[in-house]
Amino acid sequence: MAAVLRPPWRIGVDVGGTFTDLVVIDAAGAIHIAKSPTTPADPTEGVLAAVALAARQLDLPVTGLLRDCALFIHGSTIATNTVLGGKGAKVGLIATQGFRDTLEIRRGLRADSWDHRPPWPDVIVPRKRRLAVDERVDRRGMVTRPLDPESLSRALRTLKGEGAEAVVICLLNSFLNDSHERACHELIAREWPDVWISRSSQVAPIMGEYERVSTTTIDACVAPRVVPYLRALDERLRGLGLLRRLALVQSNGGIVSVEQVAARPVTLVLSGPAAGVGAIRSLSRAAGSSDLICIEIGGTSCDVTMMQAGEIAMTDQLDVAGYHVNIPSVEIHTIGTGGGTIAGVDRGGMLWVGPHGAGARPGPACYGLGGEEPTVTDAQLVLGRLKSGSYAGGLILLDERRAAEAIERRVARPLGIDNTAAAAGMIRLMEQKVRHAVERVSIERGYDPARFTLVAGGGAGAMHAAAVARALGCRGVYVPRLAGVFCAFGMCNSDVRHDYVQSWLGDLDTTDAQRFAAAFAALDAKGRAMLEAEGFGPNRVALHRLLDLKYTGQQWTIPVAITLPFDPRAIRAAFEESYSRLYGHHQPDGNIEIINLRLAASGLLPAVELMAEAAAGGAPAPSEIRNVYVDEHHGRRPVRVYAGADLRPGQSVAGPAIVEEATTTVVVGAGDVLSVDPYRNYAIALAEARP
Known part of the structure; x- marks a missing residue:
């Protein structure tokens, strides 16, 4: 009988690589x-x-499911995949005379400063489509050479001849004075109304010529591919009965409408993974802890996110396929490790695992779809932690024989x-x-993982969480029963969010308090006006203010949260605390510079209140006893396997054990104890760490 929804x-809806x-x-x-296969050719x-499948499972017409939907949120990696796959638009660049090569010169930065051999990725805009205009704004924001419209018209004629689909406008020091960029935008819109225009002072109004042009170029690269897709999906859903506009998850973890994100589609580069923020916040309430580290392990990657004292770590420095993107984003560290990660032996006889993966097709050897390379999923099957049969509602079939042959x-x-x-x-x-x-x-970053609870997200996270947490000294593990749909669940718990940034470039100790307050008042007004237009009253608006600070002579800034009124002593103390945590020291009485003012304006949606169940008595009965490899100390032994659907709040399971859920499998180590909480999530108390 289908469930009855209220x-x-x-x-x-989260579009992943496989599901x-x-x-x-x-x-x-x-x-x-509900889970359905992803269709990469047409997401x-x-x-x-997926909508049609959910409607069938709930015994509802699609129109009924959509008509009574108050909020439809979508997260997708389409923007990232557009860059990774080299399928972006053909972009032209308008730059200040003498600065058209900034995009290619870069900053010379590498992830490993000792490794200079890997080539840079191809420049998105080749030199023949990087053209200069005659104009100049100095470092104080003063116009020293007016914009020459004819030089722009000549550049546009060249770009038209090159077949450009989008145009980037990035002029020197436009983060201080964008009058020339706005004039260019207006002229291009008149002379070339069909071309997509990305303006750096609108996309990334920050100091740093390379970061600004790189970010705006990525925006222009993805916009003609991403925005039409989102608008078409919005119209399709509305045609099927959805009464409200489609909402999108941004890289900052907040949601916005399609039309709002169309102004800066680059903010979608982490759209899918960033949705995990909503899930982490919801689980923080359920787990009763504000210090969490989440590992979300899927088929191809592992995303790691940290919440400390209730705050999600944020960054504005992203690397997408070797291209720098400077936008407010959830800080997610991603490695190429997941269930589909391939293993092998090199010429020196050393075992290696990853970073390459088998993908959805052909997938691990055990899928029987033509894959021959052994993967992490194959290893779990050989160890008995997974068993042969159907998973994900029959969407995939696992075959232990094929897995064993590949590993052998x-x-x-x-x-x-x-x-x-x-x-x-x-493993x-x-x-x-x-x-x-x-x-x-x-x-x-100066935090001891022993203070944190490790949250296991993704379909494969719960199979590794206990072992990883034990090695780190974490105080426990928390496994949501919806781990396999972690990001889709998080989307339903996300707030609306808009980010604003304004360059400041002044010393902390000599900043005029009235001018400082006026600048933030202007940012606050923008944020409140945007949220008010979306229907958020004053009591449902949250404003989070930050400063980007650094010592004089240093390049990189540290974000510091502040409160008003302006208090330089408190700001200095907060900066020195963060600096000391990161680097082990600080400069007493050092000169601190304010680089940017930042505002995160959030429209607070009612929190989703999950159903809590009363505790049940009695010991749970296993669904089977299976021969499973536990660890190097215990080897293979008979292990109790439980069906997650049969476990009730208040019940506990002593390890070693396995719990099979609809979207994940939980591995409980020897000596560990798994408990079911009122929301039917799993808390694992770890045995003492073993050497």
Whole structure:
């Protein structure tokens, strides 16, 4: 019998590489999930297929499911995939005379400063489409040479002849005075009304010529591909009965409408993974902790996000396929490690795992779709933690024989060991990489992971979380039963958010308090006006103010949250605390510069209240006993396997054990204890760390 939903409800849809995940949360907090195969050629069809599947499962017409939807939120990697796949628009660049090569010169920065061999990615805009105009604004924002319209017209004629689909306008010092950029925009719109225009003073009004032009170029690259897709999806959904506009998740974790994101589609580059913020905040309430580190492990990657004292770590420095993007974003550290990560043995006889993956097609060897390389999923199957059969509602079938053959051929035989040892080695090496990824966002930023609870998201996260948390010394593990649809669930818990930035360029100690207050008042007014137009009253608006600060002579800034009125002593103390945590020292009485003023204006949506259940008595009964490899100390042994649907709040399970949920599988280590909370999520108390 289909579940009966209580309207209105929210729908979140996350388009992943393999599956399109859909979550429906109704007014009573009841949750329904649906998974359908992603259609890379046309993501719209994948979204609509997931909606149709959910409607069938709920015994509702599609029009009924959409008509009573109060909020339909979509997250997608389409912007990122456009860049990764080199399928972006043909872009032309308008720059100040003498500065058209900034995009190619870059800053010379590399992830590893000692490794100069890897080539830079291709420049998105070749030199023949990078053209200069005659104008100049100095470092104080004063016009020293007026814009020459004829030089712009000549450039446009060249770009038209080159077949450009989008034009970037990035002029020197326009973050201080954008009058010339606005004039260029108006002239291009008149002379070439069909071309997409991205203006740096609108997309990224920041100091740093390279960061500004790179960000705006990515915006122009993805816009002609992403915006038409979103508008078409919006119209399709409205034609099927959706009464409200489609909402999109931005890289900052907040949501906006299609028309709002159309002004800056570059803000969608982390649209899918950033939706996990909403899930983390919801789980923080359920878990009773404001210090969480989330590992979301899917088929191809592991995304690591940290919440400290209730605040999600943010950044404005992104790297997308080697291209720099400077936008407010959730700080997500991603590594190429997931269920589909391939393993092998190199010429020196060393085992390696990743970063390459098998993808959705052909996928792991156990899928039986033509894949021959052993993957992490194959290793879990050989170890007995997964079993042969159907998963994800029958969308995939696992075959242990195929998995064993692949590991024997590519790992066990070359190493001269048996399949169990080979599979266990693959898992240990993969988990070591996840551990290092967690250390990257915690220890390297001055935070001890022992203070945090590790949250396991993604379809594969719960299989590795206990081992990783034990190695890190974390105080426990929390596994949401919706781990396999983590981001889609998070979308239903996201607020509306708009970010604003204004360059300041002044010393902290000599800043005029009245001028400072007036600048933030102007930003506040913009944020409030935008949210008011979207229907948010004063009591549903939250303003979060920050400053980008640095010591004189240094290049990189540190964001520091502030409150008004302006208090330079308190700001200095907060900056020095952050600086000391990051670098182990600070400069007493050092000169601090304010580089940017930042405002995050959020429209607060009612929090989704999940259904809590009363505790049940009695010990749970396992669904089967399976021969499973536990760890190097316990080897293979009979292990109790439980069906997650049969476990009730208040019940507990002693490890070693396995819990099979609809969207994930939980591995409970020897000596660990898993407890079911009132929301039917799982809290794992870890045994003492083993050497």
